[in-house]
Amino acid sequence: MDSISLSEVTVVRGTHLGFMHSFRQPFSGVTISPKFCFSKVEGARAISSSVSNTKSQYVYGESLAPTSDSGYYKMNGVNLKNRTLISSVKERLLLLDAYDDEYGGVVVDHGKLPSTPNAFALMLRNSLSDWKRKDKKGVWLKLPVEQSELVPIAIKEGFEYHHAEKRYVMLTYWIPEKEPCMLPANASHQVGVGGFVLNQHKEVLVVQEKYCTSTNTGLWKLPTGFINESEEIFSGAVREVKEETGVDTEFLEVIAFRHAHNVAFEKSDLFFICMLKPLSDKIIIDDLEIKAAKWMPLEEYVEQPMIRGDKMFKRVIEICEARLRHRYCGLSPHRLISSFDGRPSSLYYNVVDDDHDPSHSNCSTDFYE
Numbered sequence: 001m002d003s004i005s006l007s008e009v010t011v012v013r014g015t016h017l018g019f020m021h022s023f024r025q026p027f028s029g030v031t032i033s034p035k036f037c038f039s040k041v042e043g044a045r046a047i048s049s050s051v052s053n054t055k056s057q058y059v060y061g062e063s064l065a066p067t068s069d070s071g072y073y074k075m076n077g078v079n080l081k082n083r084t085l086i087s088s089v090k091e092r093l094l095l096l097d098a099y100d101d102e103y104g105g106v107v108v109d110h111g112k113l114p115s116t117p118n119a120f121a122l123m124l125r126n127s128l129s130d131w132k133r134k135d136k137k138g139v140w141l142k143l144p145v146e147q148s149e150l151v152p153i154a155i156k157e158g159f160e161y162h163h164a165e166k167r168y169v170m171l172t173y174w175i176p177e178k179e180p181c182m183l184p185a186n187a188s189h190q191v192g193v194g195g196f197v198l199n200q201h202k203e204v205l206v207v208q209e210k211y212c213t214s215t216n217t218g219l220w221k222l223p224t225g226f227i228n229e230s231e232e233i234f235s236g237a238v239r240e241v242k243e244e245t246g247v248d249t250e251f252l253e254v255i256a257f258r259h260a261h262n263v264a265f266e267k268s269d270l271f272f273i274c275m276l277k278p279l280s281d282k283i284i285i286d287d288l289e290i291k292a293a294k295w296m297p298l299e300e301y302v303e304q305p306m307i308r309g310d311k312m313f314k315r316v317i318e319i320c321e322a323r324l325r326h327r328y329c330g331l332s333p334h335r336l337i338s339s340f341d342g343r344p345s346s347l348y349y350n351v352v353d354d355d356h357d358p359s360h361s362n363c364s365t366d367f368y369e
């Protein structure tokens with residue numbers, strides 16, 4: 001792409017009204033209309049190298065134009081003497097809207113992307129030159145699905161995929177050639193939960209999955225699933241159990257967690273095994289995912305060959321049994337806001353509460369009395 005048309009440039013600027021705010025400052029007292037067009041002029045590097053245009057006069061709105069005296073420019077009837085300033089303003093018109101991040105990089109404003117591929121290609125190239133000149137580091141470019149035609153253009157300029165979601169793809173570019181790329185990688189883990197739900201009759205809530213490997217066919221297992229974005233582990237476990245079995249539960253503790261790698265899409269897996277107290281006993285299965293569910297005596301569950309012969313399942317049950325005998329203590333969530341990031345969060349721990357009264361420890365709670 002070597003040139004863009006005048007009309008395309010007009011569209012480009014039409015998406016950049018935010019820029020006009022800063023544009024006002026160098027020409028204080030001069031009003032600049034956001035609706036404008038321009039043509040090639042001497043000294044405007046960014047434009048002259050890439051815009052094909054035949055008009056001899058250029059204007060911003062209807063106001064910026066060279067005067068008969070070649071050293072002067074006129075805007076809304078006011079003479080401007082600073083050619084360099086005008087040239088730099090013209091260049092800025094062909095840059096992507098972006099803001100600095102705290103690591104010396106830039107984040108392109110995805111809400112203000114130009115609407116045509118040609119304009120985007122020109123502005124991206126100009127912006128990269130500008131960021132390189134300014135020694136910027138990482139560039140974050142989020143392209144919404146509605147503008148997916150811009151993806152190959154960015155790739156051609158050297159951008160790489162970082163991650164994708166349903167509505168966008170994120171691309172990155174690391175500028176410093178002599179420094180290793182410091183941009184954080186895409187999220188590396190998925191988070192799963194499993195519910196150990198034991199009733200007062202020492203029966204455990206188990207399910208048979210509708211879709212499973214042949215080795216697991218017929219296995220009665222704990223309800224498991226993945227937590228949703230922005231969902232807490234404790235509420236995700238309660239939700240999964242409810243969805244799969246219809247049983248209401250109260251979260252008690254994280255009993256253990258497993259860390260495994262290359263589980264899906266080469267991502268690692270954090271699996272939190274949660275102890276839950278049943279609040280209802282009626283089973284209504286989710287027949288999209290689950291073939292059957294029932295309350296099964298704990299001894300019977302443990303005696304299944306796949307449980308007895310499996311190091312993880314066997315150990316998990318041993319831990320749960322130890323917890324029931326007060327020989328082990330899991331982790332309970334405590335809600336807090338850290339001034340580090342100001343975000344509400346859950347800290348899982350099992351020590352006594354603030355008043356240092358051991359009776360307040362979650363370890364002392366007897367779930368089934």
Ligand SMILES: NC(=O)C1=CN([C@@H]2O[C@H](COP(=O)(O)OP(=O)(O)OC[C@H]3O[C@@H](n4cnc5c(N)ncnc54)[C@H](O)[C@@H]3O)[C@@H](O)[C@H]2O)C=CC1
Pocket residue numbers: 190191192193194221224225226269270271272288289
């Ligand atoms: N299922 C099990 O026996 C065990 C599960 N876990 C852990 O439990 C957590 C959740 O794992 P699972 O329950 O096994 O999740 P899963 O792989 O069974 O996926 C959960 C649900 O997503 C849907 N799904 C997944 N992939 C699909 C596809 N390609 N097409 C259509 N639907 C699809 C299915 O409805 C499935 O029931 C993970 O952290 C895992 O490590 C740990 C040990 C055993």
